[in-house]
Amino acid sequence: MNVIFGVDVGGTNIKFGKFKLNGPDYLVEKFLVETAVDKFGGNSVDMICDQIYDEVTKHLNGDNLIGVGVGIPGPVVNGVVLGAQNIKWGVVDLKVELRKRFGNVDIEVLNDANAATLGEWYFGAGEKLENAILITLGTGVGGGIIVNNHLIEGATGSCGEIGHIKIFPYNGRKCSCGLEGCLEQYASATGIVKTAKIQMIERGMPVDDELTCKEIFDRAKDGDDFYLEVVDKSAYFLATGLASICNTLNPNVIMIGGGVSKSGDFFTARVRKIFREMAFFSVKDTKIVVATLANDAGIYGNFAKVKLELND
């Protein structure tokens, strides 16, 4: 059987998916390994490439490998990694490194958020609509953009850094990127918790230092007014950012992923309602849906990249 591996490299783990070329059940097997760490605490390019080669080879089980797609946590343009802080890489022409090991199979390299976007678009909530955007709400806010059925990377691989859209022109919350008022500070899990804590202080309540985003959503779902207000404020902040994106790019669909989206349509329905009030009239009907692939979006996307290249 011909197979393609989708590989999602992170600072802690490397996730692998073994896929066959025809669906609907493309995924044959998935597994993960700890990301190799060298003795200085860094991850050298050679170590990770060896690891990918070894694991893929080990899981081939007599199948015929025709391609490997790899996602990296850093900017990538046309397959070249421009740097990846989490795994301490500088500029790496990863295709060349992987071809040294894999020889003559198709090798593709994407940024991890872009890979997740491609995966959600092709196999998940995006329904392969012509223009689609993924926004992931986790510890931070990330995303990726599909235009005319193609993933776009931008001039320096930074397309889709929508967590750093400035939604407050003045007096915004300080962001870890050094800027202020970034969407990430309001719509990430961390940001939503901050909104709740500020609201506690404003109401003269003791601040619950242990508060989690999940707790906020759970209590809001139970009908607690205080937490419902936090959720609605957060939906308002997110809708502000999404409206700006849609007024610029006019996509068919926005897919919301990441930990925050686990609350299902509870949050997304609120975002959708406020979005309609904030978006330019001609983009009001943009679909806003919950992403469906969760942590598998990356492996699916790296598989999709190889599959799409082979079909071209």
Place this chain on the structure above:
Amino acid sequence: MNVIFGVDVGGTNIKFGKFKLNGPDYLVEKFLVETAVDKFGGNSVDMICDQIYDEVTKHLNGDNLIGVGVGIPGPVVNGVVLGAQNIKWGVVDLKVELRKRFGNVDIEVLNDANAATLGEWYFGAGEKLENAILITLGTGVGGGIIVNNHLIEGATGSCGEIGHIKIFPYNGRKCSCGLEGCLEQYASATGIVKTAKIQMIERGMPVDDELTCKEIFDRAKDGDDFYLEVVDKSAYFLATGLASICNTLNPNVIMIGGGVSKSGDFFTARVRKIFREMAFFSVKDTKIVVATLANDAGIYGNFAKVKLELND
């Protein structure tokens, strides 16, 4: 000689450019006529198509027509006009209408702001860089987007409505589109005048009702502190919007056009400086330049569209 006409349809005038296929001096001749108005004050599709056909034919002077590109003030997707309020059109498959008259020459149809973007990108300040954005600052704020060397139109032809990016999440100025806090209310000529008038009130000065944007820039250039502050505030507002766009799209270059850009690099240099402080680190170096084609961007862009289609 083989020629292509670029036609820019507006509510008041229709601008025509007659172009030859090779440069650097592509433009043979340009002229404009008043937009035909029917007896009910509307502009019927037939009247405007006849007008385009008549004017092009009249100005052929024995040359061989190989294509006509037309820009329309309304959303266009794949050559179909989805509506154009200024000239009272609904949905019009304009290529079909024009082919009835012109027969077997290449016909292309674009939204007017998108055509201007293509023109500035191909023949003006954009230097054909892979990813480019035009923002026009006039009475309103409009724009268009080039990604991977292609103009993008979006799901409903509303790509580039960057005048309606929300730069104030709360208490923003009311926009004519019905929303609040739109970039247009701060960075258009009208918006800059509003900023000056508000500042006059804040300082307890009499409000100059006759104040124009040109006057603001002229006085600021003369070193007047009050007006320099208005210009800097306006540059800050614009940079806020541009940073959001660049964090999303990571273009190589932003071209600033429209009446406000007539102040030359005086305004743009300020925008550039503030932009560097507000943009995500990886997009800080986006080029920000003054557009060069002014009111001719549209005819050049419609010409470019035909030229690019013929080369494909």
